[in-house]
Amino acid sequence: xxxxxxxxxxxxxxxxxxxxxxxxxxxxxxxxxxxxxxxxxxxxxxxxxxxxxxxxxxxxxxxxxxxxxxxxxxxxxxxxxxxxxxxxxxxxxxxxxxxxxxxxxxxxxxxxxxxxxxxxxxxxxxxxxxxxxxxxxx
Amino acid sequence: xxxxxxxxxxxxxxxxxxxxxxxxxxxxxxxxxxxxxxxxxxxxxxxxxxxxxxxxxxxxxxxxxxxxxxxxxxxxxxxxxxxxxxxxxxxxxxxxxxxxxxxxxxxxxxxxxxxxxxxxxxxxxxxxxxxxxxxxxxxxxxxxxxxxxxxxxxxxxxxxxxxxxxxxxxxxxxxxxxxxxxxxxxxxxxxxxxxxxxxxxxxxxxxxxxxxxxxxxxxxxxxxxxxxxxxxxxxxxxxxxxxxxxxxxxxxxxxxxxxxxxxxxxxxxxxxxxxxxxxxxxxxxxxxxxxxxxxxxxxxxxxxxxxxxxxxxxxxxxxxxxxxxxxxxxxxxxxxxxxxxxxxxxxxxxxxxxxxxxxxxxxxxxxxxxxxxxxxxxxxxxxxxxxxxxxxxxxxxxxxxxxxxxxxxxxxxxxxxxxxxxxxxxxxxxxxxxxxxxxxxxxxxxxxxxxxxxxxxxxxxxxxxxxxxxxxxxxxxxxxxxxxxxxxxxxxxxxxxxxxxxxxxxxxxxxxxxxxxxxxxxxxxxxxxxxxxxxxxxxxxxxxxxxxxxxxxxxxxxxxxxxxxxxxxxxxxxxxxxxxxxxxxxxxxxxxxxxxxxxxxxxxxxxxxxxxxxxxxxxxxxxxxxxxxxxxxxxxxxxxxxxxxxxxx
Numbered sequence: 001x002x003x004x005x006x007x008x009x010x011x012x013x014x015x016x017x018x019x020x021x022x023x024x025x026x027x028x029x030x031x032x033x034x035x036x037x038x039x040x041x042x043x044x045x046x047x048x049x050x051x052x053x054x055x056x057x058x059x060x061x062x063x064x065x066x067x068x069x070x071x072x073x074x075x076x077x078x079x080x081x082x083x084x085x086x087x088x089x090x091x092x093x094x095x096x097x098x099x100x101x102x103x104x105x106x107x108x109x110x111x112x113x114x115x116x117x118x119x120x121x122x123x124x125x126x127x128x129x130x131x132x133x134x135x136x137x138x
Numbered sequence: 139x140x141x142x143x144x145x146x147x148x149x150x151x152x153x154x155x156x157x158x159x160x161x162x163x164x165x166x167x168x169x170x171x172x173x174x175x176x177x178x179x180x181x182x183x184x185x186x187x188x189x190x191x192x193x194x195x196x197x198x199x200x201x202x203x204x205x206x207x208x209x210x211x212x213x214x215x216x217x218x219x220x221x222x223x224x225x226x227x228x229x230x231x232x233x234x235x236x237x238x239x240x241x242x243x244x245x246x247x248x249x250x251x252x253x254x255x256x257x258x259x260x261x262x263x264x265x266x267x268x269x270x271x272x273x274x275x276x277x278x279x280x281x282x283x284x285x286x287x288x289x290x291x292x293x294x295x296x297x298x299x300x301x302x303x304x305x306x307x308x309x310x311x312x313x314x315x316x317x318x319x320x321x322x323x324x325x326x327x328x329x330x331x332x333x334x335x336x337x338x339x340x341x342x343x344x345x346x347x348x349x350x351x352x353x354x355x356x357x358x359x360x361x362x363x364x365x366x367x368x369x370x371x372x373x374x375x376x377x378x379x380x381x382x383x384x385x386x387x388x389x390x391x392x393x394x395x396x397x398x399x400x401x402x403x404x405x406x407x408x409x410x411x412x413x414x415x416x417x418x419x420x421x422x423x424x425x426x427x428x429x430x431x432x433x434x435x436x437x438x439x440x441x442x443x444x445x446x447x448x449x450x451x452x453x454x455x456x457x458x459x460x461x462x463x464x465x466x467x468x469x470x471x472x473x474x475x476x477x478x479x480x481x482x483x484x485x486x487x488x489x490x491x492x493x494x495x496x497x498x499x500x501x502x503x504x505x506x507x508x509x510x511x512x513x514x515x516x517x518x519x520x521x522x523x524x525x526x527x528x529x530x531x532x533x534x535x536x537x538x539x540x541x542x543x544x545x546x547x548x549x550x551x552x553x554x555x556x557x558x559x560x561x562x563x564x565x566x567x568x569x570x571x572x573x574x575x576x577x578x579x580x581x582x583x584x585x586x587x588x589x590x591x592x593x594x595x596x597x598x599x600x601x602x603x604x605x606x607x608x609x610x611x612x613x614x615x616x617x618x619x620x621x622x623x624x625x626x627x628x629x630x631x632x633x634x635x636x637x638x639x640x641x642x643x644x645x646x647x648x649x650x651x652x653x654x655x656x657x658x659x660x661x662x663x664x665x666x667x668x669x670x671x672x673x674x675x676x677x678x679x680x681x682x683x684x685x686x687x688x689x690x691x692x693x694x695x696x697x698x699x700x701x702x703x704x705x706x707x708x709x710x711x712x713x714x715x716x717x718x719x720x721x722x723x724x725x726x727x728x729x730x731x732x733x734x735x736x737x738x739x740x741x742x743x744x745x746x747x748x749x750x751x752x753x754x755x756x757x758x759x760x761x762x763x764x765x766x767x768x769x770x771x772x773x774x775x776x777x778x779x780x781x782x783x784x785x786x787x
Contacts, residue, residue, distance in 0.1 A: 009576040013583070020588045044760045052569075080571040102575035102611060 001112070002041065003027050004034040004057065005049040007077070010101070014047065017105035018112075031055025035063055040072045045116055047108070050079040050090060058093040065094035074115050078103065139194040146191050154191045154773070164188040169211035175199045190215060198223055202235030207242035208759045247268075271345070274352075279314030282360060291334060291365075302382055305337035316677035317346055317361050332365065344369045353617045354359070377749045407505040409483075412453050415497045426504070429472060436475075451485075451502075457488045458500055465489070470504070482507040522725045533647040560625035567618040574614070610722065616749040623756045630673045630760065637670055637701045637712070638663045644681045655689050658696040667703055670710055672781055677712070680765070681752045684714040692718030695774070708783040721769040729767065730755045754779075 001018065005011035006029050020031050026093040032055045038046060046064070050057035057077060066069040077095040080102075088090040090098050097115050099108060143151045160166060167187035177187045177198045184547035190197070195217045202212040214231060216223065227343055231701050262285075265272045271288035275281055294315065296595050297466070332347040345365035352360050374777040413419055422430065430451065433445045450470050458466050466487045472636035474481045487502040579596050581604045584592060592600065622628040641661045652659050681699070688699040689695045695717025721729060730751050751765075758765040762782045 007572055007576075010572065010579070013576055015346045017579070017583055017588060019582070079569040082576065102571050102578055105579050106582065106586065 001025055001121075002037050002043040002046040004029075004031070004032065004047065004052065004060070006030055006052050007049070010049075014105060014108060019104075019110065021109045023112075029053075031057060031060030031063075033085045034060050038064055038073060039067070043073060045112060046077050048071055048077055048078055048095065049110065058089055061090070061093040063097055066080075076112060076115055078108075093109075103110070143191060150191045154189075154704050156189075159617050165190065165199065166211070169201050169213040171201055171205075172620075174201070187581050192217060196220060198227075200227060200231045203229055203239060203252050205235060205239040205242060207239055207246045212238055217314070220535070231382055238749055270367065271363075273365075275314075275317055275363065277359050277361070278309075279317050281310075288365070290337065294337065301340065302337040305335040305340065309337070311333045313363075317363060319348060325696055332366075341578065343367060344372050377784055401667055406503075411451070411502045411504070413502065414498045414691070415459070415499070417452065417455050417459055420499065429504070433475070442477055443478055445476045447472045447475065454485055455500060455502065458489070458502075459497070463489075469507070472504075479508075482511065507762060537706060556624065557700075559716065560627070561619045563617060563621035567614050567621075570614045571611070574607060574611055578604065578611070579606065616753060620749060620756075623753070623760070628760070631675060632671055633674050634669050634671045635674050637710075640674065640678055640681070641701065644685060647682065651686070651689050655692070657689065657692055659685070659689075659692070660696065660698050662698065662700040664702065667701060670781070672761055676761060677779070677781075678756045679714060680779055681714070682759055682781070687750065687777075688714050688716035688775075690720060692716040692774070710781040710783075712781070713776055713778040714773065717774040719775050720766065720775055722771050722772040723769075726767050726769060730765070770782055 001023050003011055003015050003018065003025055004027075006016070008029070011027055011029070014064055018025050018032070023038060026037050026043065028037045030052045034046065034052075035055070036047065037043070048057045048061055052060070057079075061075050064073065064075060074096040075094065076097040076099055077090040077093075077102060078099045079090070080100075099111050103111075156163060156165060164186055166173075168188075173268075175184060176196070176198050179194055183196075192215060198214075198216045199216040200216060200223070202214065205212060212235060214227075214234070216227065249350050265285040266287075268285060269287055271291055272283075272285045273281060273292070274283035274685065282289075284292060287576050291309050294303040312332060312334060316330060324765040330347045332345045334345060336343045336345045344367070346368045347363055347365055348572070349361050349363040350742045353364055353465075367538045403423045404440070406423060408420075409429055410423045410432070411419060411426045412421035417429070429447050430444060436444070443498070450472060453466060454470050457468075466485075468485050468487075470483050470485050472481045473479065474485050482502040484507050485502055485504050487500055489497055490499040492498050492502060494781050523575055581600050583589065584602065585597065585600050591696060595719060617627070638661075642662060645659060645661060648659075685697065685699065697717075698713075700715070701706060702713075703709070704711070758781075759781055767775055767777050
């Protein structure tokens, strides 16, 4: 899987725990790097922090979803911003799930497994919004 | 006494005279007797012989009898012997007597006629001079005598106009019917009214008819009538009657007017005094009586006050009476007879004049000036106060305008500052969370043994790091919530959900703490409670906070979470009741304030930011609901969230 976060401590912590939990992890520190890694390594799932330098998480997600090569990779958004609208924007950009920091590594793993266990058909991805902060359409 | 003689010389007869009053004279006696008397020539007979023109011869005195027209007795002295006189002499004497009487009668008649004619002319002129018609009629009503005025009414010649003649005919008919003996008898009184026609112009003439029946042996019965023209009298009487009637009406009106006037005068609160031309009081209303009459059982002082009032008023009226003014307004310094207070009154006096311009009365109205003066003073004070106030208000207004401007600027600045603060807090919380995330994450990983086995004492210390990190996270989240609510950046997310599910979720999330507390936590939701429509997340946040608080402040007993819907207004209430330490009444409002814990000491027994209830109350308000507390110190607290009626949206 691909872990995208500009904050090294968080990125490495999650990576370490994900590896501890059995995942192969590649890391990226910004959106641009994330796009490159995604195309190059084609991960099964991407953990995407939204506030990123160079290219932010929203833009990166939009591009991933617009690219046939990466469109079917689930994206779990991760952000420290809890303000309303952020999660909305993330889902609009094409994220499949949304997780708010702080998020304990074990909770994150649970979310990721949930997304991965869901059917991988792209038309059904929209309905696979899950996690603590999943929003219903109002 | 005269003598006519045959055979006796004329000088003898003419020189003879006799006094008729001398009844002792035998001749007078003989003449007035009825039988002839003989006087002889014997010696004895000579002594009683009357003196006669006859010498020494015997004679008989033969009276001629009582003559109607003769003023004196007539008799014959017949010279004859004592033998009785032949019968022829008596017969002759009676015939002679009659003849003489006739002659005398005729003579008297002619003399009387002349006198009577004169009298008659006089009478005529007298009765003609009377302007009232006077007439004498016989019993048949025929006109015997009439004066000039009567003639114009009752006679007309052939030459006169037909109208006049018919009027006269009419009058005669009316008169004779009025004079008919029957009419006189019927009325009894001889005084009646008789309506005639004026032949001159045909107008009605009303007469009063006075008739007197005269009985005359020779002329027979007649009726003397005097007519008095009462046409004018009747008009006058009718006028008098009419005037009297008018007078009565006027009197009634005047009385009513007077009654009304009295009522009006009495109902006026101001004293009214009516004075006559002499200055004496003729009328006053009740308020005036209070001023000018000494009340029963008045003290000497009160009497003096009333007398002083009277004197002041009299002097005012006196001034009015002597002046030529029709109206006068003045001030009189009276005294209130009950209190002795000075009572300045305004007196308005008007003269009442008769139609001839004579002064009949003076009407004076007194108006108590005290109230007006007081009011004037009050008004003046009020005005001053008002002016003062206005100056102050103006100054204050200017000040306020200035302050407003400052406030407006400050508000803008504050708004900007508030927006900046919210932004800052949002950013800060993000900045706080990022390192905290790593700290909590690594702690958790260490505790999970990701880096290898951890000895027990280290585990405990890691546990402290974790719990403090979590606390810090709670604080950061609450500060973030407050700033989001204040910045208006916490939108409502309305959804429809079951309360039962929500309560189960709350209980599940708090399960670890509940288990640690060893308290009984029960939920009670009516089976038929319909799903509610509101912001699920916010209700959940409130309940989590309330139950967490209950768990925190309750050491033993139970916590009951209850949902109810009011049958009356369908409001939904969610209450959390505990058996904890409770809150004193004085503190029950403070707990909802920001950053407020009742124990603010550094060593306080309970943790928390003091923002929880403040946030809960704000969230409740956002949901159009309210959050209230009921509590007794040492017994426990019940927090109740009331949400607006369900089923309307």
